[in-house]
Amino acid sequence: MNNMFFIVILFIQILFLVSTLYSLKTALKADDNIILGVTLPKDKLNDEQVEKLELLYIKNINTLAIVFGLLFVPELLLKIDFAGYPSLEIVYFFAWITSLLISSRRVVHLANKRMRLLKSKNKWGVSGVKTIDINSKKLTYDDEFWPNGINYCNPKDKSFIVSKRIGLGNTVNLGIKKGKIFTFGTLAAVITIAMVLSTYLLLTDFYTPSIYIDGDKIKVSDLDYSTAFNTSEIQDVKLIDEVPKVNKINGALTSIYARGKFDINSYGAGRIFIFKNSSPYIMIRLKDSYIIYNEDNKTKTNSLYEELKARVK
Template sequence: MLIVLTIPAIIVFITLLLTYRSVAKYKNGMLFAVTLPPHVLEHSELQSIQATYRKQFKATWIGILIAYLPLFAMNQWAALQIIYYLLWITISIVVVVFPFRKAFRATLALKRHEEWFVGEKRVIHADLRAAQLKNKRAASPALFVLPLALSVLLTIWAGSADKQLYGIGVCAMVITLLMLGAVMLMLRSKATVYSEHSEVNIALNQLKRRSLSYLFFTLALVENVHFYLIAQQLLNENEQMANLWLGITIGFTLLPAAMIIIVYRRVNAMQREMLELEGKPIYSDDDEYWANGFTYHNPYDKSIMVPKRVGIGETINTGTIAGKIIMGGAVGLLVVVVFGVSFMLIRSELTAPSLTISSDAQVMIDYPMYSFSFAIEEIEEAELVDSVPSGVKTNGEAVSSYARGHFRLKDIGKARLYVFKNNPPYIRLKLADQVVYYNDADPEATKALFEQLQNAMR
């Protein structure tokens, strides 16, 4: 479990580290996301802000690393470990911003005090030709018919093989629709004015929109392949292939991130090169709309998505109605996911499955989300065993101490598990279409339940 948690933690850590380390360097006419003229960089107060930021930045990252260490002591409490992990990621993303916000506000205050304004303040007039031709070379949204068709086929194929795998196809479909939505938002956003010359603005807008639209299209295809491989892993359980599947999972986690970084770096490099050759870039002194240096709120700008000042990609303009809806929905979804997952984990930790036999010869296994019942007469075989075959979870809960829900087991196939791990014996019940494993935390209680089942079957 800890390995599974640590891999995305490393990705998050490195991403945040590289993103916020770069803001202390003057780049694209900005320092700490504040637009500044180049000649002020030697100002003593500005250098003092940079030095203070570097100290706070280092202390923050050391603290984040130290805060991760308690996870290694929580292997025996899986629910607590996952909840702590979710809190660690959430708090890390929030805390890492604090030194940057201080530096941004100090730099902005110094800029206003010294009157270091760059370019036009607040307003840049639109380039009408760029606005008309901005999407000419972008990928057509119709291309997304291909990944959508693949996700539909994946849903049908995976669901027909195992009903528990319908969710994999649905996830692929959702990812594809999110990529399509990102392209649609980008195509609807207004053209960016980079230069006094329309030809430069047209070229740069088309370059960016073409690159990003094909990036999102490719990501949709890649994720469909990723979910297909996940389904194959679940349907063809093989312990010897475990390391290979782990490598594939890591690879498909890193590949989209690498693609995004490469494309954005290429677009930014081309923009810098063209503007340097053209010689007359236009800067917008709209720092007041970047309240924290990374959140954009400009009710006078109708663009829903705008280029980030920190990191790569686009951010949402919360000054628009659509931006407010998107941001509110994203924050609400995050809260629901974190608290929902935490609630389910705590409930699972405090609630154990219970098996009872009703007066009308029904076996009922009661457990939140994974309750199951069947008639005594459906049992083809019943026995006490000392082990449960290895396998993979398709829809359930699996931690170091217990496994509950739907699984696919080696040499067996579909199974339902309600077991405390490493705590034999286990009741094994063979039904027509699947096998059920059950045990109690108390081995003697498991044996007593098995005797009740045997008596009911006579």
């Protein structure tokens, strides 16, 4: 993973954090007499007890901002390692996003719960609540349809999309079948994609290529770029201490390893399976291409080189 990709990932996280904090703060706007997802009487919006809960909510938002801001530090300190193993950055990215989503929802849920208790304790009734007329029935967007201040759940309302109480835009009605299928289907799809992508990248990063010799057949085994050839195709085998500058055609190139199809100055197109900081490297020259390969330590590489050299006719 190059520096640009690292910067992009970091930028997305910062943008996500800023938008999340902004969304949380919308819960303090008294639109339609709603504070922290709870409908209050208009004359109670500036009540001392309400303001205390608002201050506590702001404090929790600030704590959230500090905690997840500090979680950028491991990325900055471990940038070199992440550059060598892109999967670690991707996994950390998904874990960070997931933790932020869960934590932010918990902040809202706790504030909403406290406000509901305050409203119930003081028996603050609300008159003139907005209503909608569906099938000749009066249905109110009352607090009971917003169990945590975030999700809307009203089986009597056939609306698929409604305006959010907290945050910008709209939310889905979880009280109807279509809303449940859409919400939980989307959630399942996102989790599946994140897990599959993370698993694949981890396997790719920490997979060790290997060479199998079976008679006249030689196979280089790799997750994505395996190749095979006959000993009769080998024109030359030699050890090199450095790999010339390469241009990636298709494959993975990090500060730790290079695997896939590359174009190398003076050699042309070929395949590389190397640990970049573990010289020497075996150069296998074929009729129409080449393969550069090494093991993760010098002894193994030298042993394999001697075995391949013995098979060159």
